[in-house]
Amino acid sequence: MSGHGGETGRPVARLIVILILFGLGVAAYLFGRDYVRKHPQDVPWTPLRLDDPIGRFTLRKLVALRDDPAQCRALLRQAGSADTAAAPRLGEPNCGYRDGVTLLPAKSEARFAPPNVVTSCPVAAAMLVFERQILQPAAARHLSSRVVEVRHAGSYSCRRLYGQSEGEFSEHATANALDIIGFGLADGTDVSVLRDWAAGAKGAFLRDVHDGGCDLFATALSPDYNAAHADHLHFDQAERGRSGFSVCR
Ligand SMILES: [Zn+2]
Structure with missing residues (x-):
């Protein structure tokens, strides 16, 4: 033994x-x-802060803000945003919003053109992070300048997908989307999605901006997706983003 x-x-x-x-x-x-x-942005249970770097759970937390508009607006304020609550827009069936936000630039931020565009609060919150952490760094990297103007083709529009007469309503129908058509830079440079997507430093800038948007928006569509998107980048916060799944085309 x-x-x-x-x-x-x-x-x-x-x-x-x-x-x-x-x-x-x-x-x-x-x-x-x-x-x-x-790394609070990389774990599911920490509260969202718009100043934190973009992480694995940022998109899910941004989309979940649709459940808590007061919290969403508080986060915008906390991050120094000048965005303000917009009057509700109701009355059309399947369309409208209760908790819209008017996108207003804080000091040194890019203005939206045309001004006073209203989006859902989760889109506004993502736009704030997008400008600071994706857009301006990409402009510095590729074009050695700053974006001073974000040119858009609007958010709210009571319509179904692709303007068809049947089928699902677009995220635009609840102002839960924004179409960006180009950018104006501080040195006078003009960037157009339609003209510049495919080539050169402006194209590289636009593609980086789109790819970055995929980490912040449930949907990020570019001219690479289809002809209907040849002239704009479509960003929205569809419900699906709650599970961290983004459509990035
Ligand atoms: Zn769109």
Whole structure:
């Protein structure tokens, strides 16, 4: 049978194993706590902050703001946004909004042209993050300038997908989308989705802007998607984004 050394050695060995496991447990807890503190955007249970870097759960949290318009507007204020609550637009069946936000530029932010466009609050919140973390860095990288004007073709429009007479209503019908047609830069450069998508530094800028939008919007469609999008980037916060699934074409 086993030697006398084994009889006394076994409880000691067991204690050592327990201590090692305990130590590993503590280390894992401390590492996890530190990770969550440094990467709140990458875990599902931390509250959204619009100043945080874009992470794995940012889109889901942005889309979920549709359940809590007051919280959504509070986040915009907290992030220094000048966006204001818009008057509700109701009356047309399947269309309209209760909790719209007028997109207004805060200091040093790009203005929307035409001005006073109203979107759903989740679109407004995503636009704020989009401008600061995607758009301006891309303009600096590719075009060595700043975007001062975001040119758009509107948000609210009571219509079905592709303006057809039957079928699903577009996210535009609830102002839950924005179509961007181009940008004006501080040095006078003019970028048009229709003209510049395919080539050159402006094209690279636009493609980066679209790809970045895929991490913030449930839907990000570009001229690569189909002919109906040849002249604009369509961004929306469809319900599907709640599961983190974005359509990025
Ligand atoms: Zn659109």
